[in-house]
Amino acid sequence: MTNGGTQSLNKGFFGWIERTGNKLPDPVFLFFYLILFVVALSVVADLLGWAAVHPIEVDPETGERRVIAATSLFSAENIRRLWVEMPKTFTHFHPLGYVLVVMLGAGVAERSGLFGTAMRAGVRNAPTFLLTPIVALVAMLGNLAADAAYVVLIPLAGIIFAAAGRNPIAGIAAAFAGVSGGFSANLFPGQLDALLFGITQAAAETVFPNWEANIAGNWYFIFVMTFVFLPVIWYVTDRIIEPRLGTYSGSINPSANVADDSEPAEDAQDRPLEEGEKRGLRYAGLATLGVIALWLLMTFGPGTALIDETASAEAQFTPFYQSLVGGFFLLFLLAGWAYGKGVGNIKSHRDLVKMMSDSMADMAYFLVLAFMVAHFVAMFGWSNLGLITAVHGAEILQSLDMPAPILLALVVIFVAVMNLFVGSASAKWALLAPILVPMLMLIGVSAETTTAAYRVGDSATNIITPLMVYFPLILVFCQRWNKDFGIGNLTAMMLPYALWLLGAGLALIMLWVAFEIPLGPSSPVFAPPPTS
Template identity: 70%
Template sequence: MTEVKPSETASTGILGWIERTGNKLPDPVFLFFGLILFLMAISVVASLAGLSAAHPVEIDDATGQAKILAAQSLFSPENIQRLWVEMPKTFTHFHPLGYVLVVMLGAGVAERAGLFGSAMRAGVANAPKLLLTPLVVLVGMLGNLAADAAYVVLIPLAGIIFHAAGRHPIAGIAAAFAGVSGGFSANLFPGQLDALLFGITEAAVETVFGDYSSNIAGNWFFIVAMTFIFLPVIWYVTDRIIEPRLGAFDPSKAGSAAADDTAQGALSADERKGLRWAGLAVLAVVALWLFFTFGPGTPLIDESASAEARLNPFYQSLVGGFLVLFLFAGWAYGKAAGTIGDHRDLVKMMSESMADLAYYLVLAFAAAHFVAMFAWSNLGLILAVHGADFLQTSGLPAWALLAGIILFTGVLNLFVGSASAKWALLAPVLVPMLMLLGISPEMATAAYRVGDGATNIITPLMVYFPLILIFCQRWQKDFGLGSLAATMLPYSIGLMVAGLAMAIGWVVLDLPLGPGASVFIDIPSSAAATTTTG
């Protein structure tokens, strides 16, 4: 592989500016700590200025009017005491933490046993040449359930498969990268990302409206539609724009590692047996959940609840359901393929998956305190109320507001790569604000997901961007950072346009986002009062 010198990567123009500016940002963990210090200072100023708003749901018993909440200084004795006394509770009660840890206990086993890697290889290994691109893209989007495995297994494999089919290997890498990262939220099933994002959404709602249970399937229909809308976009860009631009593949320009990669595509007999066993395990878990839902006693259906809430236990059980699904499928695959010997190997894999989350735990600690302290200061509610007031007087329709959020998220993603970090920053203000305008938390989350995915593939600050560059340089030694960014830019534009059109259409047609999740909600009963209080 040819080393890319700093002078070559520090490109000019907008990409160079993005790279230089983004590199000056601190690690997301310290970004949150810095924001906490800034929040504390702002809370003092807001408190002294008497900033206030009417609570959207709480009523003052004495006046019968909406309860007025004033900005609170985070340096007040009460908040200082709360910070230190409740620190363990603030961290452990951060909703995304539990969701992610539970799902990853199972997903870590499936990944380490080799299930995810073999499933992705099987999905594209014998693809007809005509359908090679869409199959690579589809497997890439479904591979999001496998988290990091999709990047390190499917993307280099796509280059090998394209080369074997007589096509340019970098076109395969680009298509797979666009599917895995550009279509980051697209999928046929909810997964780890849904657990993570809706955990943050739940915390954001509770800062203003009290107890709220998120629905991990709240974007299910939306992400399925994303899959089928994004797939032809990436297919078209790959076959009609990128591959013709790349021209014929020149083997003389390939790095030495490319030849070594060509033998990694075929599945062994044990791996094929493992996939069959994993498939049976998946069917068994699905059957078990159907039994829990429709069997005697219907434990996952609340028969006493209203029609809209009857399935809430089922939705809330899906986090545990994915744990069981990944765990048993991974175990079944590992036993058949020989990657898991006994229960000790299983426990070791679960332990290693928790070790991989070490950085996330540190990030979650910082994000949890930022979200909690934002709530203590009342600034989240006040900003949401006055932001909703401004947007309401602007006369902008709901689709225009959400389109603006998508575009803003896409720009922010160029500088802050972590999906969870960005949503933890945005959700405490955006989610309550949109709720006060009658837009559901599920729709706010869906809009964020569209913007977050579209620009993943063009920012050098994306954590896997250098790895993708290395994969490309195996096939073309002089392929640099600017080459990769230029290759992925048409995908980014196409996905952003398609995502915007889809989100706008979804709002205009008022389609359901998932089981029990709609675009619009009833504005909280006291919200009318909030738009007139300053």
Template identity: 70%
Template sequence: MTDSSAAATPPQKGVLGWIERVGNRLPDPVVLFLWLVGILVVISVIASAAGWSALHPTEVDPETGRQKVIAATSLLSADNIARLWVEMPATFTHFHPLGYVLVVMLGAGVAERSGLFGTAMHASVRGAPQWLLTPLVAFVAMMGNLAADAAYVVLIPLAAVIYHAAGRHPVAGIAAAFAGVSGGFSANLLPGQLDALLFGITEAAVETVFGDWQANIAGNWYFIAVMLFLFLPVIWYVTDRIIEPRLGSYVPAGLAAKGDIGEQDRPLNDGERKGLRHAGLAILFVIGLWLLFTLGPGTPLVAEDGPPEGRFTPFYQSLVAGFFLLFLLAGWAYGRATGVVGNHRDLVKMMSESMGDMAYYLVLAFAAAHFVAMFAWSNLGLILAVHGADGLKAMDLPAPVLLAAIVLLTAALNLFVGSASAKWALLAPVLVPMLMLLGISAEMTTAAYRVGDGSTNIITPLMVYFPLILIFCQRWQPSFGLGSLAATMLPYSIGLLVTGTALVIGWVALDLPLGPGASVHIPVPTTAP
């Protein structure tokens, strides 16, 4: 990703063009987040004075024995003012994606600057039909959810490199990968750590009303597999027929000056082929090392004493470090073979330069971290989630319509509460027992929640990786702003939401199994603890 200037994107028309123009008139994202903090402070003061509150679905006040009250808290209270200034370093350094991004980029910077990324993508797409790039990127992106946060910081920037090497607009590659990783957050061929996380919350929600109930981590297996194959053509169509035509052609300034637009078609030289072989051996070494840690003596990356659904949690959590080591060693091996890396000083220099590229992201992350944290301190997100669930319960809708409403409610709440587990922890104690009393299984309610949770991830700045995606886009097109990103991702969000909602309604209507031993309908429970 060395070329950062491109031909200007042609003026856009229609609704998406209006969204882009209005969004790009907004101030720099750093300043925008600071404005949002100011607005949030005002709203929190009004909410606190007005007594906005909600009853927590599960927590009990130890003094009264009644449900705990969630009250809006003024961000100008003495406690929150002290919290802002005292915890400022921790608020920044504990910002969830920060550590993941910096660790992976330390290794990825070496792989990029040594030339490995460019050569590997060059080799992979040379002679391959360009029309297959989008479905391949979307498929890998959705499967990459098994790697959780690592998928954001690894797959999405790599998609830009792939598209660039194929002579296509790199921002289209970022959009397709972002739609797969984040919009298709739950779509996969295999259950993973997200299933363990969500079904653990589902189990607790059921037990608060109906007593002992064992979660089935594969309870959405068939559903999420079908979701992947339905989302794939949606992402493919939106990318190739809507987004890439809007972006126009991408011609890096350096190549345009030389008239060498067909550079991606040249054959690899001997040094590059040797470098790829050495990099491949380094990759096999890292994979073998992780297999040893997972399957070998002592199994340090497997929690042998933990619950079955959480046995591989250490393995999943180690993947960010694994990608760091893989990129670092593969980049070093390629650089040594091609002569780009002479000694350890070259390696350290490449790692340092990669951190220099992240300087703006660090400033942006500082502002975003404080907005997200202060939103949580105000309790406004929790109150919105609880009242939204209560309102849905009061509608008394037919099962297919109710589940579709749950999808839409979750999609709307996701604009304000980004964490999938945090929203589900608040919604599940109300939604799961409520639908079980209507004869709808806990697995079906969880599946409906998952559809709504992913569809709006890609259009809300509150999603913690949203600023990072903006930085990825700006590396290829410096004029790309918040409005550009929102306009680019909105068609994906609408397409995935409509498709996912139709999937939920159809699944309930046809009464299909959701996974092994998991059905849509259940006998209405008649006993409670």
């Protein structure tokens, strides 16, 4: 296949980003090297006597705040701890359980075809005028389907735009902007929330061991973000990108526009829904309603199993929030199973078990990464370097007396720039959270707020960095319609989306913080540091 324009890879700012990013090791080894760095730094810090006064804990003998001193990871205690507690360090890493449980269900929904069919049904009959916003909305909701949104919806959007007489590359751009630029926007929490809040909890526990993550802690924020990003993607697509691309005059069959048409055509994605698929969607809808009804019954029905009526008013719904990980597992599992029964690709319980097993096989890389990240986070905590950095960082922030909206905006910008070099959302948050989360909690900014700011910065620049894992795939999708479309064309096309989404996200987080709107149920913008 012709790859026109790819010579621009080695030129300009984005060429420098790609060359620099390609020099970074795999995230697994990146965290291995960070562990070595933390070990060396802990030795130096111990020798130099780095210390800080704990913001909460009191020495029972003196009645004064406890002093935290840096501890060498080469000490006999920490060496013993590393090897003796290695299984515990790995298996007790919060994101591990959260993500694996949700993915057991989501894997069935993906492999049964539910996610792909639901996205096709959502966009294929859209009116021409509403085509862009419908594609963008389904793309953002498609984040619940993880990789399926990239491989199903984005090429399908190009076909649908072409069939409607519009430029197909504009459809690809709108879908890519929704799936990746609107990565954190959604109407419901999902796999990403489980992953990020698992890391947030691990980071918060280094200073506040009793803090509990709430997977719905950003629910209100991501819900509103969806409807903030939607008109942005609509405007940029229809008013900026499509006029620049011009009128498309080629075939509506993408394989007819490339020099090498030996690769499979994507137009099968646009076929009408078959009766089995429609039946599967109906079954999946009934299963979804059933799970929702079950959770409402357990929450408000006899016995209120998911409400702790003995707790304080603020803590009564804690069991409900903690149950959402299991709730999403059951929702995806039963909806995917029901869809599979409807279309006939789940004929027995063995088919279901195989789909669940295959989904765990896909998590193999995550398990390897989680092993290394878990030890980085744990050893960072054992050294006390994270706590000392957070305490002194909080003191500096307090002395600057910076307005909270400005402070959170700086966090967003920092993350957006870092995202150009480290594409993995989990790896990046695992690197930043141990310092950002406790540091901001110490000055009264809730962990949910910090996580929300991270999500805004992490989303916007996904679509302009060649280091994003799906960036080459999107380029291939575009080249099916224009064989001379290169990586420079793709980056230039997506840059307006990145700038507009970043600006909208910054405005949203700053206004949200300024008006102190809860980010989710029982998730205020500001909260006093939790007591031990």
